[in-house]
Amino acid sequence: MATWICPKDGIENPHAEKRCLVCRHPNIPRIVVLQSVATGKEAEFTEPVKFGKAVFTHRFADPDAKFASDLQFEIIRDEVRVAWIIRPIAETVNPTCYDGSPLGPDGVELLDGGIISVSKSKMKLKVRFKKN
Numbered sequence: 575m576a577t578w579i580c581p582k583d584g585i586e587n588p589h590a591e592k593r594c595l596v597c598r599h600p601n602i603p604r605i606v607v608l609q610s611v612a613t614g615k616e617a618e619f620t621e622p623v624k625f626g627k628a629v630f631t632h633r634f635a636d637p638d639a640k641f642a643s644d645l646q647f648e649i650i651r652d653e654v655r656v657a658w659i660i661r662p663i664a665e666t667v668n669p670t671c672y673d674g675s676p677l678g679p680d681g682v683e684l685l686d687g688g689i690i691s692v693s694k695s696k697m698k699l700k701v702r703f704k705k706n
């Protein structure tokens with residue numbers, strides 16, 4: 575059975591438990607990495623962040639950046655849902671999709687290996703987590 579080790583007390587918890595069974599520490603990956611599928615360039619972050627055309631152009635050097643709005647989506651660390659959540663920003667020209675499905679207003683939980691895109695197939699970014 576897959577488990578995770580609580581960094582606060584060393585307790586081994588079942589993977590299905592999002593919080594440590596002893597101290598309730600939330601098991602949220604500390605570092606999120608997004609990688610452009612087209613160029614392989616990456617961005618790492620540990621705080622909530624908004625992404626849009628400028629970042630797609632300069633950080634990822636992705637030719638699909640032209641399909642994005644100035645602000646396209648945001649990624650937040652949600653302590654209640656115990657997950658990193660991607661949420662759309664209103665009024666974008668093209669929708670933001672996750673694994674091919676357009677985001678609803680509440681957003682969805684990011685998972686390792688997930689694909690964020692503008693429309694169904696433009697500006698693809700692959701999600702990866704780092705433990706520490």
Ligand SMILES: [Zn+2]
Pocket residue numbers: 580581582583584585594595596597598599
């Ligand atoms: Zn703990």
